[in-house]
Amino acid sequence: MVRLDKKATRLYVLDTNVLIHDPTALYHFDEHDVVIPMTVLEELDKHKNGIREIARTARQISRTLSDLTNQVTFDEIQKGIPIPRISGESGRLHFLCYNDLKPFDSLDDSPDNRILAETCRLRDERPDASVILITKDINLRVKAAALKVPVEDYLNDRAFSDSDAMIEGAQVYASAGQDGASLWEALNVEVTVERIGHHTFYQLSGNMPRHWHVGMLVSDSENGAEFEAIVREISPSSARLQLLTNYRHHAGVWGVHAHDSRQNFTLNLLMDPEIDLVTIAGNAGTGKTFMTLAAAFQQTLDAKRFERIVFTRAPIPMGEDIGFLPGTEEE
Template sequence: MSTFRQKGDARRPPNLYNDFIDNRLERNAMPLPKRPAKRGDVLTDYGPEADLTKPAGKAAPKAAAKPSQAPETASKPRRTTRKTVKAAPAETTKTVEKTVTAQETAAPKSTAKTPAKPAVKKPPVKKAATAVKPQTAPEVAESDVRESRHSNRRGRAATPADKRKLFVLDTNVLIHDPTSIFSFAEHDVFLPMTVLEELDNHKKGTSDVARNARSVSRSLDQLMELNGHDLTQGVPLSLLGNKEATGRLFFETHAVDVPIPAALPTFKGDNRILAVVKGVEGAFPDLAVVLVSKDINMRIKATTLGIPAEDYLSDKVLDDTDMLYSGRMALPSDFWTTVGKSLKSWQDDGTTHYRFETKEAGRYVVNMCLTIEGDPDFMAIVTSVEPDAVTIRLLRDYRTRLKVWGIHARNAEQNMALNLLTDPEIDFVTLLGQAGTGKTLMTLAAALTQTVDERRFSEIIVTRATVSVGEDIGFLPGTEEEKMAPWMGALEDNLEVLHRSENSTGGDWGRQATLDLIKARIRIKSMSFMRGRTFLKKFVIIDEAQNLSPKQMKTLITRAGPGTKIVCLGNIAQIDTPYLTEGSSGLTYVVERFQGWPHAATITLTRGERSRLADFATEVL
């Protein structure tokens, strides 16, 4: 509601003030100050179009100056009040009109002389409106966006190439990777006070977020303890033994934030960090300041303000998943002619081995599958790589001659996969491929053959990430295996395929009895209870591995004991876990990290064999 500012009583309208003075004088009370000689300025409430950067008394100078020049009568305050009401919002208008009506009732003599029509005919709305200026924040944002479009960093503001960088880390980067402060080599790192406050808010609990927040806090405390009390020159990041981190860690020891557009309220943590980054640019003029955040919207807002922003890339194995190691390579059709002079062959344990010399030995990787263009019957695997020579071994033929639990391979890729799954020298296998390529079926068939028939493993353990595609259906009843049963529909479907035999002599009863015996050798486990366990002579199947983070993948693989084989199945194009991408998935992580290890192999399946409907849907949808 609009108010009146006078020298005597700043909250009373002039007519009530006159009555108050007359009553006090009649009672011979203590002397009062003199009656004001001129009327005070009108204070208007902040409306939706008010300029918040200017004082309230100067919001409408032209509209307030006209009443002060008019003669001082009892009717003028009413007219001035209604002028102010016209420029105010609708709610304020109703409130002030009610107040004026009450004043007319309380003092009818002072208001009877002035009619109401002149006050309605001359509302200076246009003058009051011209005094209000629009905010300039949107214009600044538009100019920043316009500059960022012409940058050379895919929409990010460019940084000078001749300057060292100062990376300002967002809270989500530290929670995502507790060791991220040591991942910037010779560059410096800056942590705003807001980041430390948010770490303190997330430290309670038993989740991975709380665990990582506590880990970061411990690292920061150790760095400060080794450095001493002086933090103004930064803390060397190499104090904890991280020799690759030669930069320094800076903290917000004093306020460095600068004003940002009013459209970004600073009561939000992200906006406070943006204000600090803008201030850091002025506090460190010799360094190129870059904001690092996992939050996409945070990076977008930073770009609109002209702040260089990047994603945290240290945890990403590959920027382009098309360069992911596929585990196979096609040799040219003249391969035998090229290596004919140095080619040697021999038989060992029923298989054929070849050794040849080549100047391109670096192209070959141990346990890489090889084919020759134009020769569909040739399939081999690399067994050793020397600086100038390569040794390969022919693969067994599961397409026509051999079977695994009663099934044949339908194409060359499946034949390679079955060879890797049944090789006793390979302890870790990764099968990648789209839906319908036979990953789960072949893995389960190889597991049953080596567990039930060959007795190489004692039992089969199946686990997967419990990440739903759509909405969660809630809590599931029962024991651990009963809770995991709805997630293992693919396992049940493939068991049904493996035990559907037309030549079975036992009929339905015999097949059901066999299925019950096989299910007794299969254990369904949840990943939530894997920590601390050790698997001895187990065949472990990790299904839907693309939904696991690198840390979860490490936890599962390190459970393997002597005689255990682990198989990871997944498709990096079907990631359902939030905040995981194709480049940061745990499946991509293990494929690149295990590449070249003599006891690990990877194969990517591209040809679907589920049905013609599924194959066509994969191509067109």
């Protein structure tokens, strides 16, 4: 394993298969610079024609690179094109082109070997930086390791890595106290308590936290919370919160009781007549389907709020479907 200098500038060289695997990959390296060799551009050009998924992906990458290089001068390209980023320092995009490049004598003249040779050349020219090759190709990673080139797999493709982009659905204030008294004091806001029927509302006035949003859970604990409320209305200077129903012990939904604050929040959302759509994200075994069905039975069979329940599930085949003709529909 090649050790990296943590303080040195990092240059990530992307293999073709990384961009094919994730067309937005060059945006996922934070403040570090990204390098695309000319060999990769040539490989993308070979794949862009056709109607298969790989062709559509190659065309998408080409459009992205075209947008980044549009109205950019040659000097700016030489220095590196800034990669847009929502917050923080942005990295730069570089293109790697060596006219006199020769693959290693012991290796064939193949795209993988040319990319490896380009990476080695860049490593030798930039001793001040940590040059790292990113590839999904296992054999190329083995070759790079044999030549003492830092190499990594591309792992920034979690199922909705977009979970990082999803807004936080809950905020825990450990010192909120009974009825949120300590929280109101800490936020330095004025509070008016209003009770309408079986519901309790808190009208807040003052500077509201910027990360609060409508539909957010505000509680004092992840487990046996004494204070749990949902944000109903929010503005920079005011907010309206509603105290949640406690479905933990005596009250339940079709015999189902919550075990923690988030399950109780979920049951409140599912039972709320003012909310038409609820999407739930969580690990397997946390009760998402179980609570959803319990709320559906409660409101359909007991409360008669709905006439029927429609339950759908995406079919996940064990392998490719067997057809009458060989090949896929596109082929």
